[in-house]
Amino acid sequence: MTQDSPALVLSNVSKSFGPVMALDHISLEIGANEFFTLLGPSGCGKTTLLRLIAGFELANSGQICLFGKDIAGLPANKRPVNTVFQQYALFPHMSVGENVAFALRRLRRSESDIKKRVGEILETVDLAGYQSRFPHQLSGGQQQRVALARALAPAPKLLLLDEPLSALDLKLRQQMRRELKNLQHETGIAFVFVTHDQGEALAMSDRIAVLSQGELHQVGTPKEVYESPATRFVAGFIGDINVLEASVVETRGDESICRIAGGHIVVCSGVAPLNARVHIAIRPERIKLSGSIPLEVKEVAYLGDATEVTGNISGGAELRLRLPPGTSPPELGATIHVSCETRTARVLPD
């Protein structure tokens, strides 16, 4: 995904607030035309990382290079990077046009340039004709677009987005996902997008960096982080997953054959030493409703687009599976037989 020269390179960036380590030696590369997402639960350090890039906080150590130039020591107003804030932070006493023109005025562009650019950028976000409105006269979705237009107006080299969709309702959020993605293609600049919503991250990103407690767990494409989680945290955080204890009974190339509770055998991808106690992870939608593992059904939940069945396999371990629509759901208390196809489960590194 990364093209010739990266837009942003973070090397060994650390930040602490008093005794609390908010970010611990983070190194990252963000491509010049990439939709890059920082994903993690609240308090994982993703917003701090964004604020370091924007210049609202200064790193304790490490380098932040924007197109080869170290910007770690520059204040926010000297960095060619703009931010879309979580609650938009539009200037309430300025009209939409003045909000969008704010940065251009600070950069001392000529009045005709400003006028042209403001019209142009408002057109891009579908708000042509809203110039003289005030933020409080706009809906949430429109305010969001103004915030985008304001940040994009000075043509930043990098756009930072701090959970910009979290204040919108579901319908609007899904629409804005597509629009953001399109906007990133149109502008051709890198977007760094912070979210705690894994669905959002998977749907929009070129690559995702998963953070937890100030540490970087994995950087990869949505497919990579979903299908080959690098750590237990990533496996548990992204999507729904079953984690089972197992022991490795045989290793074959990049496969491990594992025995789970009840003596059932599962062929997993990933390597682990022979006889090691490991954790294996299986996505609920990958479990098939036929096979040799008996499962006593404890709970059946209808989710609309699927039916989720929770049950115990012999030995006590809990297993969740997701049946596609059209499959008739099992009765509560019944025993069904399930299986995991070869390599759909994965040995988790500890």
Add this chain to the structure above:
Amino acid sequence: MTRKHKLSLHVDVVKRVALLAPATFFIALFLFLPLSLVVTYSFLEKAQFGGVIWEFSLAAYEQLAFEHDIFTGELSVNLAYAGIILRSLLHAISATVLCALVGVPMAYYIATLSPRHQSMMLLLITVPYWVNLLVRTVSMLFIIRNEGPLNTFLIWLGLISEPLHIAYTNTAIQIGLVYSYLPFMVLPIYAAVERFDFRLLEAAHDLYAGRWTALVTVLIPAIAPGIVAGAILVFIPCIGAYIAPDLLGGGKELMIGNTIALQFQSSRNWPFGASLSVILMSIVLIALFLLARMARHGKGHKS
């Protein structure tokens, strides 16, 4: 059904009247009655030893700008009172501006402290108010007089060799006014800054505004209603101030408040005192109107 409805409507009206009665009574007794007395008195003839004679006269207003020669009775222009009104206006405007210049940074600083320190600072600001204004003004006189702590300290520092003659000057009046009414400026501005969303400053910073530009373009417009409220609260008592010009100004530099007091005391000219009061009220009303218009403008044409 309709009768019941009418009855409940009637009860409603009675209730409303009963509830409004105390407030109406108070306003009538303490606002309209004294006000109409003042206005009425200003149009009456003065009695020789205070009080009024109930005869219509414009003498009190004539006296604002003209005087009769004692011997010939000839009418000539006298700008003494116009000067006093102008001086009061300048004093009040200058004190209001000074209060704003000190008050904005002070309120901003307090609003950025931790909540515990904030309440402590707010308490400290109100502490002087536990002491009577007269006592405070006298102690200010003590501080700024020639042998007072201020001059002693400055001489000790070597900044000056002779004591500064501050007491009984316009400067002293200004010091007294700013000292007395600064909290009225700080508190409303603090309330505005406290509600201010500091992320807006971050946003301004992000959009290439330096510190100063961010303050002027984003913070000041956002807290303008607080500044206007503070300006109203400071300007009104300042223009009618009596104690500060009397004690700190030594009664030499009269302000309108002192002049009014004088008419009711030694000059025994109640109608003239009343007409000066009417002028003072008109100035305050005009100022309020102007400030209210500014506030509406500052809010960005909201609604």
